[in-house]
Amino acid sequence: MFAQFRADTQVCPYIGQSLRMSLYDSLDRYVEESRPRFEEWLGRLVEIPTVSMDPARRNDMWRGAEVAVGCLTSLGAQATIVETGGYPLVVGGWTQDPAWPTVTVYNHLDVQPAMEPEWTREPFKFTVEGEHYHGRGATDDKGPALTALLAARYAAEHGVRLNIQFVWELEEEIGSPHFAEGLAKAMNFRKPDSVVVSDTIWLAGGRPAAPYGLRGNLAARLILETARREAHSGLTGGVARNPLTELAAVLAACVDAKTGRVTIPGFYKSVRPLGKTDRAQFLRSGFQVKTFAAAHQLTKLRVRDRMEVMKRLWAEPTFEVHGFVGGYTGPGVKTSIPPRAEAKVSMRLVPAQDPAAIFRIFRAYVRKLNPDVHVEAHGMLRPYVADLGGPYAEAVRKALRFGFGKEPAFIREGGSIGAVVTMAKRWKVPVMFLGLSLPEHGYHAPNERFDWGQASGGMKAFVAYFDEVSRITGKTQGSRTA
Numbered sequence: 001m002f003a004q005f006r007a008d009t010q011v012c013p014y015i016g017q018s019l020r021m022s023l024y025d026s027l028d029r030y031v032e033e034s035r036p037r038f039e040e041w042l043g044r045l046v047e048i049p050t051v052s053m054d055p056a057r058r059n060d061m062w063r064g065a066e067v068a069v070g071c072l073t074s075l076g077a078q079a080t081i082v083e084t085g086g087y088p089l090v091v092g093g094w095t096q097d098p099a100w101p102t103v104t105v106y107n108h109l110d111v112q113p114a115m116e117p118e119w120t121r122e123p124f125k126f127t128v129e130g131e132h133y134h135g136r137g138a139t140d141d142k143g144p145a146l147t148a149l150l151a152a153r154y155a156a157e158h159g160v161r162l163n164i165q166f167v168w169e170l171e172e173e174i175g176s177p178h179f180a181e182g183l184a185k186a187m188n189f190r191k192p193d194s195v196v197v198s199d200t201i202w203l204a205g206g207r208p209a210a211p212y213g214l215r216g217n218l219a220a221r222l223i224l225e226t227a228r229r230e231a232h233s234g235l236t237g238g239v240a241r242n243p244l245t246e247l248a249a250v251l252a253a254c255v256d257a258k259t260g261r262v263t264i265p266g267f268y269k270s271v272r273p274l275g276k277t278d279r280a281q282f283l284r285s286g287f288q289v290k291t292f293a294a295a296h297q298l299t300k301l302r303v304r305d306r307m308e309v310m311k312r313l314w315a316e317p318t319f320e321v322h323g324f325v326g327g328y329t330g331p332g333v334k335t336s337i338p339p340r341a342e343a344k345v346s347m348r349l350v351p352a353q354d355p356a357a358i359f360r361i362f363r364a365y366v367r368k369l370n371p372d373v374h375v376e377a378h379g380m381l382r383p384y385v386a387d388l389g390g391p392y393a394e395a396v397r398k399a400l401r402f403g404f405g406k407e408p409a410f411i412r413e414g415g416s417i418g419a420v421v422t423m424a425k426r427w428k429v430p431v432m433f434l435g436l437s438l439p440e441h442g443y444h445a446p447n448e449r450f451d452w453g454q455a456s457g458g459m460k461a462f463v464a465y466f467d468e469v470s471r472i473t474g475k476t477q478g479s480r481t482a
């Protein structure tokens, strides 16, 4: 009698009818048993300094790709390296039956530089302290990549009828310049029915977020040279042009330092006002200014009004100065005039700002302000916004509820992921976000970390997501970019 009862029609007590008991029976045990393996592979990946913007790390990029292939194959997945004109992609997974739906899982394995003086450990040495995993790239984005991978293996080995193909990028942190080329070159990589990206951040610990939009980005360097070498200011001061002073003036003309309002003429022309739905989603998100400021260790803010803060973070453009290079930086004051200066800036963009158009007005404006400043673009990423709702959003909701006992807030986020826009445009399929990072994990910050709570809950969430998505059929909503 019981033997006839089909396991896959039983009801999962946690989340209702849709989940099969047979799939979930041994999941908790699998997650616990996966821990040593997870830690071992995360350690291996973190200890390779895959800093995509540092030319000195060039060899490490391929070493990272090879270790990633080893990780996939040791778990029973197929895997290959796809070369591009830049750093390669790693693609692989379990593609078992062309009749089943296919999901593409996106993560990146390149990381940001780790030169901040506040690091209390070696950034590229992996350390486990209880539940915490320390090292550059632990949360952005190596930990989430391995979490999704271990979940995919479980799903593939426990009868989830879904093809799961991973794409791991090694140029995300420099704006994904060869991502489209890599996808085009990847053999056996088919057009998926949907994409899931695990590279975003929760509102706070215990408060999952699933973005339906990201900001775009336009990065640039401003370079000004006024002499061939440094000169004594007693001998040349008053006559020699000072590149640091002049660049400071250019920057001051681009943004109001107090309010953050961008003062490049025409910059806001195509910015759309915040929609009703966005506003409602933001309001009900549970975002808290205090928690936000504490997680990022911000000691002073421009504004404190909750709605104003969310709007500025997720739906308004910015102009930031990231670095100002030149002159004397040693102890004391050396009274010389520097020969050159450089400013590193970027602008976060929102729908419907076009990065190329913004770059043109920015360059023209800088030329007008100071014709000797050389302006160089460093990556242009479009903003992204998708439709809210639909079966894939429902799958994300169920998955996070299953993995963490909490439903996500559907909001927009302020960061940028170039590959997202590329995939949405190329395949015109839903691109969903199942991020696992917490604000206090420190994206790009000193003492970056990930933790087992997010990894173990994340594995369960991903298994539930794969299960849900395997049963979505028919024509579904697309996604749009702005």
Ligand code: BES
Residues within 6 Å of the ligand: 140, 141, 172, 173, 174, 175, 199, 200, 201, 217, 379, 381, 413, 414, 415, 416, 417, 418, 443
């Ligand atoms: N994971 C982030 C993107 C992100 C940040 C999403 C915050 C959601 C919230 C990604 O790795 C990243 O840092 N992207 C860069 C891209 C840039 C260098 C072109 C970014 O946003 O600065």
Ligand code: MN
Residues within 6 Å of the ligand: 108, 140, 141, 172, 199
């Ligand atoms: Mn990332």
Ligand code: MN
Residues within 6 Å of the ligand: 112, 140, 173, 443, 444
């Ligand atoms: Mn990043």
